[in-house]
Amino acid sequence: MGDMPSIQPVGDTGVRIHFGDQIDPEIHKQIQSYCNALQARNLRGVIEWVPSYTAVTIYYHPYQIDYQSLIRELAKMKKNIQSLSEREVRKVVIPVVYGGEYGPDLVDVAEHNGLTPAEVIEIHSSASYLVYMMGFVPGFPYLGGMSESIATPRLEQPRATIPVGSVGIAGGQTGVYPLETPGGWRLIGRTPLRLYDPHRERPMLLMVGDQITFEPVSMKEYSEREADELKIHKKREQSNELSD
Amino acid sequence: MRRYLHVEKGGLLTTIQDQGRFGYQQFGMVVAGAMDAFSHQVANCLVGNSRREATLEITMMGPVLRFGEDIWIALTGADLSPQVAGKAIPMWKSYLVKAGESLSFGKIRDGVRSYLAVAGGFAVEPVMGSRSTYLKAGIGGWKGRALEKGDKLPVGLPSTTECHSRWLAPDQRPHYPKPISLRVVLGPQASSFTEKALHTFLSSSYEITPRSDRMGYRLQGSPLHHRETADILSDATAPGSIQVPADGQPIILMADRQTTGGYGKIATVISTDLPLLAQAAPGQQVTFQSIEVEEAHRLVIEQEHLLRRLEVAGR
Numbered sequence: 001m002g003d004m005p006s007i008q009p010v011g012d013t014g015v016r017i018h019f020g021d022q023i024d025p026e027i028h029k030q031i032q033s034y035c036n037a038l039q040a041r042n043l044r045g046v047i048e049w050v051p052s053y054t055a056v057t058i059y060y061h062p063y064q065i066d067y068q069s070l071i072r073e074l075a076k077m078k079k080n081i082q083s084l085s086e087r088e089v090r091k092v093v094i095p096v097v098y099g100g101e102y103g104p105d106l107v108d109v110a111e112h113n114g115l116t117p118a119e120v121i122e123i124h125s126s127a128s129y130l131v132y133m134m135g136f137v138p139g140f141p142y143l144g145g146m147s148e149s150i151a152t153p154r155l156e157q158p159r160a161t162i163p164v165g166s167v168g169i170a171g172g173q174t175g176v177y178p179l180e181t182p183g184g185w186r187l188i189g190r191t192p193l194r195l196y197d198p199h200r201e202r203p204m205l206l207m208v209g210d211q212i213t214f215e216p217v218s219m220k221e222y223s224e225r226e227a228d229e230l231k232i233h234k235k236r237e238q239s240n241e242l243s244d
Numbered sequence: 245m246r247r248y249l250h251v252e253k254g255g256l257l258t259t260i261q262d263q264g265r266f267g268y269q270q271f272g273m274v275v276a277g278a279m280d281a282f283s284h285q286v287a288n289c290l291v292g293n294s295r296r297e298a299t300l301e302i303t304m305m306g307p308v309l310r311f312g313e314d315i316w317i318a319l320t321g322a323d324l325s326p327q328v329a330g331k332a333i334p335m336w337k338s339y340l341v342k343a344g345e346s347l348s349f350g351k352i353r354d355g356v357r358s359y360l361a362v363a364g365g366f367a368v369e370p371v372m373g374s375r376s377t378y379l380k381a382g383i384g385g386w387k388g389r390a391l392e393k394g395d396k397l398p399v400g401l402p403s404t405t406e407c408h409s410r411w412l413a414p415d416q417r418p419h420y421p422k423p424i425s426l427r428v429v430l431g432p433q434a435s436s437f438t439e440k441a442l443h444t445f446l447s448s449s450y451e452i453t454p455r456s457d458r459m460g461y462r463l464q465g466s467p468l469h470h471r472e473t474a475d476i477l478s479d480a481t482a483p484g485s486i487q488v489p490a491d492g493q494p495i496i497l498m499a500d501r502q503t504t505g506g507y508g509k510i511a512t513v514i515s516t517d518l519p520l521l522a523q524a525a526p527g528q529q530v531t532f533q534s535i536e537v538e539e540a541h542r543l544v545i546e547q548e549h550l551l552r553r554l555e556v557a558g559r
Contacts, residue, residue, distance in 0.1 A: 008432045009429050009431065010429075010431070010480075010482045010485070010509075010512055011428075011483070011485070011514060011515065011537075011540070012512075012514045012515050012537055012540035012541055012544060014480075014482040014512070016479075022477075047267075048267050048269055049269075050480035050503055051270060052478060053477045053478065054477055054479070057479070057482070059266075059269070062540075062541040062545065063548040067537060134504075135480075135502060135505075136478075136502065137380075137381075137502075138272045138381055142478065179381060198383045199371070204271040204272075207270075208270060
């Protein structure tokens with residue numbers, strides 16, 4: 001949609017600011033800077049915002065801010081965006097046990113692409129991925145940067161449940177499941193890290209703009225990390241109960 | 245001293261809700277909260293609570309709740325024939341339930357979602373800043389789920405001990421008309437629909453299907469065709485977003501909506517009309533009327549003035 005206007009109402013409590021028409025790291029940078037500016041500007045009446053591949057949608061309370069002033073401020077911020085300094089890119093390493101029980105589709109992904117499982121692991125874990133947006137379920141990252149050489153279509157019959165932490169491939173995309181949900185992604189491994197834990201001080205592990213790499217680990221390392229994660233979770237749960 | 249409501253029957257779908265879980269949408273966290281935000285806020289005001297307190301959202305078939313202590317309550321929204329100790333009690337009006345008495349419900353008279361506020365609010369631990377139950381992720385409210393027999397809901401300390409004769413004047417109470425006419429602001433992807441689709445959308449009537457819940461209302465009627473494709477790059481949604489998949493049948497996103505979605509949105513229902521939709525049941529007809537965003541804002545401000553007056557009067 002090349003004719004998408006740059007600022008548009010989304011009902012009476014949202015405004016959408018359009019930045020481009022495709023998935024592109026440059027457009028992402030502008031969106032990132034714009035979100036940083038929103039954070040710094042702290043406009044009265046603005047409740048929160050959601051960045052996506054091509055836009056930022058801002059949610060506001062119409063009682064607290066007049067629509068015309070809001071639009072004026074948002075447009076001004078868009079104009080001045082270049083002068084803003086970028087947030088330092090946060091790098092997150094996600095340990096993954098590839099294949100076996102935790103990655104039941106690794107062999108299929110390899111066969112589909114005429115590779116060995118070891119080559120798939122090598123390709124998947126040597127790239128760096130960008131979190132363009134989050135959504136679908138709490139804490140789910142939409143990642144860009146996967147090599148086309150391991151792209152594999154979704155399963156024809158989705159699984160009824162996919163375990164938390166599963167790392168999968170769907171078409172040209174890769175992702176990690178924060179919650180147990182049904183899904184048709186090809187599962188190639190699993191991470192012990194919890195991407196989402198509502199009782200943690202920071203419930204979501206990742207945020208938009210993060211740079212991610214996957215690191216192959218052994219079952220032993222996986223179990224150790226999982227035990228650590230569980231300890232943190234248990235502690236939080238206990239302190240929540242005590243404060244009740 | 246803790247005060248409790250004892251759940252003797254859970255009802256069809258009874259959940260604790262407040263105004264929603266804000267601040268985490270950019271991480272994909274669903275907002276949840278009361279489907280009918282207006283009734284929810286009025287109920288709180290009538291018992292002297294802040295509008296931010298949680299209420300019980302009661303869906304069609306109500307629970308049976310036994311009161312451990314004397315507690316002021318107010319019921320708003322759908323009229324599900326509420327009774328205390330076997331006697332009918334009024335809607336949109338404060339009422340003192342005595343220790344040992346039970347609140348129960350009967351026939352559905354009007355609307356589908358009733359809101360029960362208790363003076364002092366429900367004293368459950370907020371999760372990510374909100375007491376709203378989000379059923380799919382099993383968080384918030386009472387153990388992240390709908391109420392069941394045997395639950396014991398803690399009630400907070402009230403700000404006032406006396407709530408005599410607080411009510412919303414009958415001319416200020418919403419009506420739940422059939423069919424229901426919803427005002428919308430067109431867009432953000434209205435231009436990806438054909439001219440004919442836009443005309444059809446604003447001139448024909450759609451039926452609410454049984455596949456409607458807290459996440460979204462699925463409608464059925466004349467299909468709305470896209471110029472090229474129904475799919476867009478995944479983008480943010482809003483409460484009231486009307487998304488249209490390839491089959492051309494609109495889906496109106498409600499309180500438990502996903503924060504992002506991949507279907508084009510023809511329009512968005514205005515925030516003051518969403519409570520009316522939340523009170524509509526499957527089988528009802530819906531029509532749409534397009535208005536400008538500034539007009540929608542005048543309606544929000546008018547409603548906010550009413551709620552502020554009620555809140556101040558109640559405290």
